[in-house]
Amino acid sequence: MAVLLAVGLAWVAHGHPVHPGWAGLVVVPMGWAAGLRFRIPKLVFLGFVGLVGLAASGAVGGNLPLGLGVLGLALLAWDGSAFRGGQDRGSAARRLRRSVLVVCTGLALAFAASLLRFSLNFWVLLGGLVFAWLALWAWLREVSHSSGGNANGNRSTSGPTR
Amino acid sequence: MIGPKARLEFLVLAALLTLGLAVRNPGLLVMAIPLAWRLTLGLLWVSPNPERTLQVRRTVYPTRLTEGGVVRVDVEVKNLGRAKLDLQVWDGPYPGFSEVRGQWQKTALLLPGESLSLSYEAHPARGVYFLHAVGVEVGDPLGLAPRRVNLPCPAEILVLPRYEDLSRMEFGARRTLAMPGTVRARRGGVGLEFYGIREYRPGDPVRRLAWKAMARRDEPVVVEFEEERVAEVAVVLDVRARAYRATSPELFSWAVRAAAALAHYHLRQGHRVALLKYGAYLDWVFPGYGRRHEQRILRELAQAQLGESEVFADLENLPTQLLPPGSLVLLVSPLLFGDEETLGQLVARGYRVGVIMPDPTSAGLEGLEHTPEAETAQRILALERWILLRRLRRSGVLVGVWDVHRPLSPLVRRLRETVSAWR
Numbered sequence: 001m002a003v004l005l006a007v008g009l010a011w012v013a014h015g016h017p018v019h020p021g022w023a024g025l026v027v028v029p030m031g032w033a034a035g036l037r038f039r040i041p042k043l044v045f046l047g048f049v050g051l052v053g054l055a056a057s058g059a060v061g062g063n064l065p066l067g068l069g070v071l072g073l074a075l076l077a078w079d080g081s082a083f084r085g086g087q088d089r090g091s092a093a094r095r096l097r098r099s100v101l102v103v104c105t106g107l108a109l110a111f112a113a114s115l116l117r118f119s120l121n122f123w124v125l126l127g128g129l130v131f132a133w134l135a136l137w138a139w140l141r142e143v144s145h146s147s148g149g150n151a152n153g154n155r156s157t158s159g160p161t162r
Numbered sequence: 163m164i165g166p167k168a169r170l171e172f173l174v175l176a177a178l179l180t181l182g183l184a185v186r187n188p189g190l191l192v193m194a195i196p197l198a199w200r201l202t203l204g205l206l207w208v209s210p211n212p213e214r215t216l217q218v219r220r221t222v223y224p225t226r227l228t229e230g231g232v233v234r235v236d237v238e239v240k241n242l243g244r245a246k247l248d249l250q251v252w253d254g255p256y257p258g259f260s261e262v263r264g265q266w267q268k269t270a271l272l273l274p275g276e277s278l279s280l281s282y283e284a285h286p287a288r289g290v291y292f293l294h295a296v297g298v299e300v301g302d303p304l305g306l307a308p309r310r311v312n313l314p315c316p317a318e319i320l321v322l323p324r325y326e327d328l329s330r331m332e333f334g335a336r337r338t339l340a341m342p343g344t345v346r347a348r349r350g351g352v353g354l355e356f357y358g359i360r361e362y363r364p365g366d367p368v369r370r371l372a373w374k375a376m377a378r379r380d381e382p383v384v385v386e387f388e389e390e391r392v393a394e395v396a397v398v399l400d401v402r403a404r405a406y407r408a409t410s411p412e413l414f415s416w417a418v419r420a421a422a423a424l425a426h427y428h429l430r431q432g433h434r435v436a437l438l439k440y441g442a443y444l445d446w447v448f449p450g451y452g453r454r455h456e457q458r459i460l461r462e463l464a465q466a467q468l469g470e471s472e473v474f475a476d477l478e479n480l481p482t483q484l485l486p487p488g489s490l491v492l493l494v495s496p497l498l499f500g501d502e503e504t505l506g507q508l509v510a511r512g513y514r515v516g517v518i519m520p521d522p523t524s525a526g527l528e529g530l531e532h533t534p535e536a537e538t539a540q541r542i543l544a545l546e547r548w549i550l551l552r553r554l555r556r557s558g559v560l561v562g563v564w565d566v567h568r569p570l571s572p573l574v575r576r577l578r579e580t581v582s583a584w585r
Contacts, residue, residue, distance in 0.1 A: 041166070045166075045170055048170070048174075049170075049174060052174050052178075052193075055193060056178060056181070056189075056190055056193055059187075059189035059190060059192070059193050060185075060187055060189055060190060062189075064189050064192065067189065067193060068192075068193065068196070071193060071196055071197075072196065075196065075197075075200065078167075079304065079305070090271075091248070091269070091270065091271045094271070095303070098303050098304070099304065102199070102200055102203055102204070102304065103196065103200070105199065106195065106196030106197070106199035106200055107196050109195050109196070109199055110192050110193065110195035110196050110199075113192055113195055114188075114189075114192045122183075122186070125183070126183060129179055129183065133176075133179075136201075139205075
């Protein structure tokens with residue numbers, strides 16, 4: 001549902017054109033649904049990238065709030081698709097609530113940032129981003145290579161029941 | 163570990179930033195903010211090494227059972243830490259476990275001090291199962307860095323072959339050992355069967371005097387019984403995959419069951435029994451007595467698998483030097499052409515050789531359709547087997563062709579009679 005809404009919003013963000021080529025947008029929700037139904041993660045990945053692309057093109061076209069809306073819906077659908085099977089309703093609802101909260105705060109931050117008016121030297125911006133990028137990369141590297149691969153702890157061995 | 167979800171989000175973020183900088187469009191940079199926020203928050207929420215706070219207990223009952231039995235496995239995972247853990251726990255599926263009933267995997271949010279339980283029952287096939295670890299995936303709130311670990315919790319399940327309790331066997335080894343047992347030693351001594359009479363020697367018990375013979379001969383004579391002693395028995399299980407080719411996979415299981423029945427019977431009779439698995443490699447359990455030895459043999463039989471080896475393609479490399487001549491060699495095998503020569507040589511060297519041949523046609527031939535060609539092929543196979551059996555019997559090998567859907571006991575009991583009829 002969120003994917004359909006996102007596609008509709010993207011269409012509106014682009015000025016609801018009537019060119020028949022825009023009907024091709026239905027490929028995104030169809031591919032997403034097929035990916036979920038037949039457990040093909042690549043289709044869901046492609047659907048997500050496609051929605052982000054639509055949101056970005058909407059934002060570039062000058063309709064930033066609608067672009068952000070499309071992005072928000074895409075992120076919610078993306079989180080919903082990654083839910084694992086076999087979990088209870090309460091757990092799923094908790095995850096959904098958390099996802100909505102994170103996405104909404106992210107969108108609010110982005111919207112607030114778009115209202116700020118300041119000028120920044122291009123090279124300062126670029127340097128800052130490269131620095132942030134490198135820091136993030138180093139941190140991710142640290143997280144992925146953290147120790148503790150071998151589990152230990154207070155565990156009992158097996159034995160017959162009495 | 164960074165999951166595929168986080169990787170893709172990171173790539174999208176990088177693409178938006180790069181594109182925004184390249185085209186100098188603040189809208190694209192703003193679009194990157196929600197993604198950066200999610201990634202930062204999501205990765206900050208990932209707790210390092212959450213599995214350290216997990217306690218796993220696995221209970222297996224019974225750890226030792228026979229084929230067809232049911233094993234029950236209970237797994238309990240407890241969160242000893244202070245953080246909530248989003249867990250997916252699984253134990254299996256293990257190859258060889260069939261008809262699994264119950265839950266072998268579960269997903270739950272585990273609060274501090276809470277535990278999650280899995281419980282399932284299964285019918286394991288013959289074999290030894292080593293259950294090393296319980297699989298756990300600890301998720302994070304946004305699913306960006308799921309951590310998959312195996313928590314060691316070793317358990318072993320031994321599934322022994324189901325075997326028949328044989329009542330009697332008429333044939334035994336040619337040579338016996340010094341200890342009293344059940345095999346006729348062809349010499350006078352302590353026993354139950356009449357062996358002959360001989361002259362009285364000082365010290366012979368008076369109740370063994372043969373009064374009628376004494377009256378005829380006019381000298382004191384005593385009755386002598388045939389002494390019964392233990393013997394050395396080698397049960398040889400043919401594990402050459404070539405011998406079971408094109409037969410039902412069940413045929414090998416039946417062969418294992420027959421070997422187990424023979425070993426059990428002879429150990430119960432007090433004989434020294436050895437087991438040899440011949441085929442893929444030489445797997446030998448040295449001769450021994452008693453219950454512990456029987457368990458050793460059954461464990462080896464539980465692990466028996468078919469295999470291929472050029473060295474052991476024929477029976478000529480049977481390591482008979484491990485058994486003294488005169489011992490009883492019991493081979494359980496569907497047999498191949500050429501095996502009769504080696505078995506005949508064994509008989510010539512003084513061994514008593516018996517072959518239990520599980521009938522491939524009784525277990526069903528694999529992939530055979532009901533066509534005239536298939537029927538002809540079956541008849542040719544039957545004729546070949548008939549020739550093989552005839553050659554074996556002529557060379558003095560005792561052979562029993564076993565219809566696996568019938569009990570083994572009557573066949574083993576009749577084995578001697580069959581041979582005398584052929585001779």
